[in-house]
Amino acid sequence: MRVAIQVSELRYATDDGVPVLDNLSLGLPGDGFVFVVGPPSSGKTLLLELILREKAPTGGQILVLGRNMARLSPARARDLRRRIGYIPEGPIVLGERSVHGNLEFKLRALGIRGPAAREHLARAVELAHLKGEARTTGAGLDELGQRKLVLALAICPEPDVLLCDDPFRGLGEDQQDEIVEMIEAINRAGVAVLATTRDPDLPARHGFPPRDRSPLLRYAVHLRPGVAG
Amino acid sequence: MSYGSVFLIGDALRKSLRRPVLPGLGALAVAAVLISGTALFFIPTSSGVAEAAREACLLAQLAIAPSEAAIARLGSEAWTWPGVDGVAFRFPGESDPVPITTRTLVVRLLSGEARAGVESRLRALPEVVGVQYHEKPSRQTRVPPASRIAALVALLGTLALALWLGHQAVAQAAGRWGRELALLRSCGMSRALLRAPFFALGGTVGLMGGGLYILVCWALWTWGRPIRVLQDVIPSFPHVWPSLVTGGLALGLGLGLVGALMATFAPPPQS
Numbered sequence: 068m069r070v071a072i073q074v075s076e077l078r079y080a081t082d083d084g085v086p087v088l089d090n091l092s093l094g095l096p097g098d099g100f101v102f103v104v105g106p107p108s109s110g111k112t113l114l115l116e117l118i119l120r121e122k123a124p125t126g127g128q129i130l131v132l133g134r135n136m137a138r139l140s141p142a143r144a145r146d147l148r149r150r151i152g153y154i155p156e157g158p159i160v161l162g163e164r165s166v167h168g169n170l171e172f173k174l175r176a177l178g179i180r181g182p183a184a185r186e187h188l189a190r191a192v193e194l195a196h197l198k199g200e201a202r203t204t205g206a207g208l209d210e211l212g213q214r215k216l217v218l219a220l221a222i223c224p225e226p227d228v229l230l231c232d233d234p235f236r237g238l239g240e241d242q243q244d245e246i247v248e249m250i251e252a253i254n255r256a257g258v259a260v261l262a263t264t265r266d267p268d269l270p271a272r273h274g275f276p277p278r279d280r281s282p283l284l285r286y287a288v289h290l291r292p293g294v295a296g
Numbered sequence: 297m298s299y300g301s302v303f304l305i306g307d308a309l310r311k312s313l314r315r316p317v318l319p320g321l322g323a324l325a326v327a328a329v330l331i332s333g334t335a336l337f338f339i340p341t342s343s344g345v346a347e348a349a350r351e352a353c354l355l356a357q358l359a360i361a362p363s364e365a366a367i368a369r370l371g372s373e374a375w376t377w378p379g380v381d382g383v384a385f386r387f388p389g390e391s392d393p394v395p396i397t398t399r400t401l402v403v404r405l406l407s408g409e410a411r412a413g414v415e416s417r418l419r420a421l422p423e424v425v426g427v428q429y430h431e432k433p434s435r436q437t438r439v440p441p442a443s444r445i446a447a448l449v450a451l452l453g454t455l456a457l458a459l460w461l462g463h464q465a466v467a468q469a470a471g472r473w474g475r476e477l478a479l480l481r482s483c484g485m486s487r488a489l490l491r492a493p494f495f496a497l498g499g500t501v502g503l504m505g506g507g508l509y510i511l512v513c514w515a516l517w518t519w520g521r522p523i524r525v526l527q528d529v530i531p532s533f534p535h536v537w538p539s540l541v542t543g544g545l546a547l548g549l550g551l552g553l554v555g556a557l558m559a560t561f562a563p564p565p566q567s
Contacts, residue, residue: 141486145484145486148484149484151484153483153484155482159475159479159482160479161475169479172307172476172479173480175299175300176483176485177300178299178303180299
């Protein structure tokens with residue numbers, strides 16, 4: 068099984084020299100689903116930004132789909148970046164456009180149109196449980212609906228890896244569970260998932276046992292049961 | 297250019313131009329820059345009052361053969377010669393500076409000393425069948441002496457205004473397109489691709505300004521010749537018409553792009 072993300076001895080310090088990440092290592096198998104749990108300001112978002120090459124680590128190595136992001140040319144890094152779906156911390160939806168309009172905007176910006184675009188769009192709407200909301204505007208959706216739309220945008224077109232930056236924040240337990248179930252369905256469809264959360268009970272509620280704990284990083288990494296990591 | 301870039305440019309332009317006030321004002325300011333620059337370029341440098349007691353010109357009678365385009369080229373060429381202050385074309389029946397009987401180029405000299413050099417060059421042209429020197433008492437120029445200063449001040453003022461309005465138009469568009477930008481950034485789009493729509497907007501504003509400028513020049517040529525204060529400027533238009541059009545569009549585009557450049561390198565708007 069191909070490794071989707073391999074983080075080895077990752078270090079990151081602020082400009083003032085304050086260590087945020089120190090020797091963090093974790094692996095995400097190609098069919099894996101990993102939860103990274105940590106309190107606020109522990110560097111969860113930073114970890115995702117480092118994986119996406121939006122920030123450069125102080126040390127260590129990150130392999131994404133077998134490629135070292137730090138050594139790729141900008142053009143190749145962009146190509147690889149398009150194989151990664153990303154749910155940023157704040158939900159970004161286009162309020163004036165419909166659910167379909169949001170997804171079409173992203174697909175057309177990526178140069179995808181015609182039957183291929185329609186196929187991606189239908190799949191994303193189905194996996195994100197937005198079938199009845201196709202014509203609703205982004206602003207017209209409730210909080211959960213907007214999170215679903217962000218999820219649909221992240222998996223459109225089909226990525227190999229999905230990075231989720233605490234998409235459960237601020238939601239009720241039932242709503243959190245619905246989002247986790249959707250992400251699990253996406254994972255079962257063949258997409259490796261790395262999700263962060265500040266809620267330590269959330270992975271446990273879905274049967275994710277703690278796999279690793281680094282006292283310095285204050286992280287607990289949970290891997291989906293039955294997956295070899 | 298990829299389909300994705302074309303789509304993004306079209307989408308950003310459509311959304312930006314729904315609020316056309318700032319882009320429209322930007323285009324007006326670009327046109328104002330070009331108009332004041334043109335005025336500065338065309339207003340005669342000699343005051344014609346204090347220094348020269350007499351105004352000297354050479355009347356070059358033209359053969360029947362040359363077309364109007366050829367005459368325009370000829371006038372443009374003569375205008376660049378040393379000692380030449382300006383060139384105008386006269387049809388038979390006109391009476392400035394003397395009654396005209398054949399098609400004539402009136403080559404206004406900076407001073408009487410330039411006569412020999414310019415006259416010999418005119419006589420060497422195959423299109424010219426005769427050259428006549430004419431001198432008349434100098435009268436007060438029709439362009440007020442302070443016009444060049446006023447044009448320079450207008451040029452600098454409108455230039456600053458055009459750049460500021462271009463910057464504001466692009467910044468407003470970036471604000472209106474803020475969530476789209478955030479979405480595209482989260483997809484890993486390159487900065488160059490994210491900036492492309494705003495350069496397109498700046499370029500569009502600049503081209504609109506260039507188009508307005510050409511329209512104003514055409515309107516002046518069509519209806520402005522009787523206006524006394526413009527009589528020193530407008531007769532030169534046919535000689536430089538291609539330069540007015542290409543220069544107007546190119547400079548307008550350049551100004552629009554500079555405004556966009558200033559806006560896109562400013563800190564990104566927060567959605």
